[in-house]
Amino acid sequence: MVGVTTQAGREAWRTILRLMFDGEGHGRMPEVCRAIGVPASMVKTLMHLSPDEPKAMRDLAEHYGCDASYITALVDDLEQRGFAERRPHPSDRRIRTVVLTPAGAEVKERLTEMLWTPPPAFSALSATEQRELRDLLRKVANADTVLTARAAAGR
Amino acid sequence: MVGVTTQAGREAWRTILRLMFDGEGHGRMPEVCRAIGVPASMVKTLMHLSPDEPKAMRDLAEHYGCDASYITALVDDLEQRGFAERRPHPSDRRIRTVVLTPAGAEVKERLTEMLWTPPPAFSALSATEQRELRDLLRKVANADTVLTARAAAGR
């Protein structure tokens, strides 16, 4: 870690929150839910699953900080809609993993497209500025990944 | 509006989402709720109220895109905790407005401090970079405010 967070850094973060909670980003999640016809919890779960990387149900519960029984209900719902499947773990028969079906992967594709489309206001920046913004944010996010992993390991 | 959203702009937005939902920002709201002892819905409402600018309940419902009856329940809860008060509207007696009490303002102060503190990863940027990031984000957020207002007016 090279320095400290300045007042400008605080304002930058606050502006991100403003974009997410007051601005156009605010209605994004409900809008996506209505378009796809699934609850927000399912959207978040779909975004963390993939067709070829099985995720243990326990890991999902840990990631969302919720009870395991809720993951059971969520995955039941995903299975009923044909978006995901439970698979046995190759070596530990207590563990059940979850993967997306082709239909689930397809709906995740649509979700991703909608969520990752920036608010129109991004076009107020020139192409150069958009690159600068990307680079600065990347630097923060990469540091965040390191710090989060370190915190998780030290726990 | 001066231009279009580039691929870099898309990546910038995606990185913001990553910070908010995968990174340190992810656990922020639950953490704040536990610290203050109030549900997330109340945190959001407190952040939109003030001691001296009365807000009509109808406006709260519109802002959150929820039913008016839910605002009634929320404000009931805020009043029972001594954080807010209903006040009559000066000219329209159908309308009830809401203001924060001193206790509510104090808890909002604590909430704000916690929410507006950036993730530690911001310190990976130099002071100059933090200023650059702030300026770029401001530009986006200001454009967003204009566009959101325009969209609301055109409705």
Add this chain to the structure above:
DNA sequence: TATTGTTATACTCTATAACTATA
């Protein structure tokens, strides 16, 4: 007649507790 807010009610989301199977 249309709008603001409340009440009563029902539905959805999420957690707790008790249980089964495997390690």
Add this chain to the structure above:
DNA sequence: TATAGTTATAGAGTATAACAATA
């Protein structure tokens, strides 16, 4: 004995419908 997941149940959170008061 400890861990992964399920079931049954209870508690928040949020919406719908019917209603009272005011415009």
